[in-house]
Amino acid sequence: MIITNDIKYIGVNDHKVDLFEGQYVVPNGISYNSYAIIDEKIAIMDTVDANFTHEWLDNIQNTLGGRKPDYLVIQHMEPDHSANIVNFIKAYPEAGIVSSAKAFAMMKNFFGTDFEEKQVVVGEGSTLSLGKHTLTFVTAPMVHWPEVIVTYDSTDKVLFSADGFGKFGALDVNEPWEDEARRYYIGIVGKYGSQVQALLKKASGLDISMICPLHGPVLKEDLGYYLGLYNTWSSYQYEAEGIVVAYTSVYGNTKKAVMQLVEKLKANGCPKVVIYDLARCDMAQAVSDAFKYSKLVLATTTYNADIFPFMREFIDHLTERNYSNRTVAFIENGSWAPLAVKVMKGMLEKSKNLTFADTTVKILSALNSESLEQIDSLANELCMEYLAQQDSTANKNDLTALCNIGYGLYVVTSNDGKKDNGLIVNTVSQITNSPNRIAVTINKENYSHHIIKQTGIMNVNCLTEDATFAVFEKFGFTSGRNTNKFAECEPLRSDNGLVFLPKFINSFMSLKVEQYIDLDTHGMFICSVTEARVLSDKDAMTYAYYQKNVKPKPETEGKKGYVCNVCGFIYEGDELPEDYVCPLCKHGVADFEKIK
Numbered sequence: 001m002i003i004t005n006d007i008k009y010i011g012v013n014d015h016k017v018d019l020f021e022g023q024y025v026v027p028n029g030i031s032y033n034s035y036a037i038i039d040e041k042i043a044i045m046d047t048v049d050a051n052f053t054h055e056w057l058d059n060i061q062n063t064l065g066g067r068k069p070d071y072l073v074i075q076h077m078e079p080d081h082s083a084n085i086v087n088f089i090k091a092y093p094e095a096g097i098v099s100s101a102k103a104f105a106m107m108k109n110f111f112g113t114d115f116e117e118k119q120v121v122v123g124e125g126s127t128l129s130l131g132k133h134t135l136t137f138v139t140a141p142m143v144h145w146p147e148v149i150v151t152y153d154s155t156d157k158v159l160f161s162a163d164g165f166g167k168f169g170a171l172d173v174n175e176p177w178e179d180e181a182r183r184y185y186i187g188i189v190g191k192y193g194s195q196v197q198a199l200l201k202k203a204s205g206l207d208i209s210m211i212c213p214l215h216g217p218v219l220k221e222d223l224g225y226y227l228g229l230y231n232t233w234s235s236y237q238y239e240a241e242g243i244v245v246a247y248t249s250v251y252g253n254t255k256k257a258v259m260q261l262v263e264k265l266k267a268n269g270c271p272k273v274v275i276y277d278l279a280r281c282d283m284a285q286a287v288s289d290a291f292k293y294s295k296l297v298l299a300t301t302t303y304n305a306d307i308f309p310f311m312r313e314f315i316d317h318l319t320e321r322n323y324s325n326r327t328v329a330f331i332e333n334g335s336w337a338p339l340a341v342k343v344m345k346g347m348l349e350k351s352k353n354l355t356f357a358d359t360t361v362k363i364l365s366a367l368n369s370e371s372l373e374q375i376d377s378l379a380n381e382l383c384m385e386y387l388a389q390q391d392s393t394a395n396k397n398d399l400t401a402l403c404n405i406g407y408g409l410y411v412v413t414s415n416d417g418k419k420d421n422g423l424i425v426n427t428v429s430q431i432t433n434s435p436n437r438i439a440v441t442i443n444k445e446n447y448s449h450h451i452i453k454q455t456g457i458m459n460v461n462c463l464t465e466d467a468t469f470a471v472f473e474k475f476g477f478t479s480g481r482n483t484n485k486f487a488e489c490e491p492l493r494s495d496n497g498l499v500f501l502p503k504f505i506n507s508f509m510s511l512k513v514e515q516y517i518d519l520d521t522h523g524m525f526i527c528s529v530t531e532a533r534v535l536s537d538k539d540a541m542t543y544a545y546y547q548k549n550v551k552p553k554p555e556t557e558g559k560k561g562y563v564c565n566v567c568g569f570i571y572e573g574d575e576l577p578e579d580y581v582c583p584l585c586k587h588g589v590a591d592f593e594k595i596k
Contacts, residue, residue, distance in 0.1 A: 009033070009218070044095075086111055150162050162214055165213040180216075260367070265379050286314060402433075404534075406542060416454075437526055458498065513526070514527060553568075
């Protein structure tokens with residue numbers, strides 16, 4: 001397989017393996033990838049599993065056409081990638097081995113030698129010239145072993161990503177990338193989200209046109225999609241709206257409760273409901289989907305004053321991988337002393353930012369009228385925002401939405417007749433309640449101000465504390481005049497035809513402009529409320545919460561000047577002009593402070 005003119009694929013497919021790493025079912029096998037970079041000097045990137053020694057050596061020989069490699073680069077010491085180091089050196093005794101210092105220490109443990117005379121030790125920023133190709137090495141500790149390095153070829157703009165961006169499945173099988181990549185990532189790398197985030201930050205400074213992982217296909221197109229998924233997975237955000245229902249059932253009564261709940265969730269408009277019988281399913285797939293979707297229901301029996309073993313195993317897998325930022329609900333069954341919910345909540349104490357549902361379904365042996373009512377209540381609670389998003393079930397006159405107005409942060413949406421637009425504001429207030437009037441103040445420099453003056457309508461989306469910084473980047477730091485801020489999502493619309501956000505809000509209000517007040521640099525729109533929906537009871541995002549918990553801390557070390565307290569932009573200079581406006585968030589000098 002030709003990757004580029006100078007980079008060739010020399011890996012192998014494994015359809016004999018039944019369990020990868022002794023625990024992950026791989027019905028479509030797996031690939032062990034290796035690559036040859038052919039230049040004035042030749043570098044072989046990693047080896048393959050011990051079961052494919054001769055096939056791999058044949059691939060090298062056939063690809064090089066009589067030439068011999070100068071280097072073997074070992075990025076990762078797991079045996080499926082390093083097992084053939086000794087066999088390679090026997091075949092090519094004059095070649096050097098390029099790897100990290102920690103990897104050479106591991107080689108001594110694996111092979112009884114650290115190949116001292118052949119060592120080319122590399123670390124962060126080290127380079128290796130092959131001729132026209134220069135390799136730059138980047139350390140990636142704990143992604144997912146401590147010795148890992150990744151390699152960047154600046155000539156062909158290729159990132160050799162070690163186990164990063166890998167997936168289950170051999171290369172001769174056609175299947176969606178994300179499903180098996182997610183199961184691979186969550187199962188194997190999922191614990192190390194902060195380390196992956198650090199590696200993604202390093203990668204963002206590279207001009208990458210292709211990613212060559214050690215498992216799975218070479219990624220050549222739409223790299224932003226793959227990088228985006230890795231950012232979502234490694235920051236422990238959910239990927240899609242939906243509810244995973246994971247259960248165990250001994251005699252069938254807990255299963256009956258689960259099926260009742262599932263039907264009501266679907267009837268209430270939940271966009272996706274996924275069910276797992278933990279005693280019978282692929283546990284890795286259940287764990288993967290628990291990380292994919294926004295909500296999780298755990299249903300099990302009290303068992304020996306504890307919980308059923310398969311549920312304990314499932315929760316252990318979640319907490320080991322830092323399960324967080326989700327809504328979790330419980331169904332417990334116990335004939336005389338139900339303890340399951342107490343045990344499950346105790347196991348989840350180490351998880352961060354979990355919201356537990358107010359309703360718990362308690363079954364005493366079998367369903368009765370009381371537990372059936374609890375199932376109804378739980379379904380309504382879990383589907384609150386889904387019901388509010390559908391025209392047929394939404395309460396469009398829920399004026400308790402106005403109670404979410406405070407000194408918070410909001411996304412104001414509008415439409416210029418060609419595309420939807422959105423803007424972050426922090427100046428929304430209720431000024432009268434009979435009739436209800438809302439004041440929204442917007443900087444005149446913002447494109448949204450221009451649109452709303454023309455159209456006379458807007459939606460105010462009340463952000464919640466789980467909104468990520470990406471929301472503020474999208475709606476706060478780019479102009480809708482030359483950016484389609486909703487290009488990557490299927491919009492939901494209110495009765496006035498404008499977009500409202502599908503997540504990260506607890507309510508929205510559709511407003512009609514009744515009066516406009518010119519405030520010099522800003523314009524104030526006095527509006528009536530034409531529609532108001534409450535989507536959840538999550539806490540509203542306040543300006544203070546954003547500053548403390550969401551906005552990244554600006555990197556001011558070694559810099560002289562002023563930093564914007566809103567977006568973190570740094571103005572470097574001795575004096576900040578009195579009329580200066582932040583180029584990112586459009587706030588003036590009052591929101592800057594001097595770097596100390």
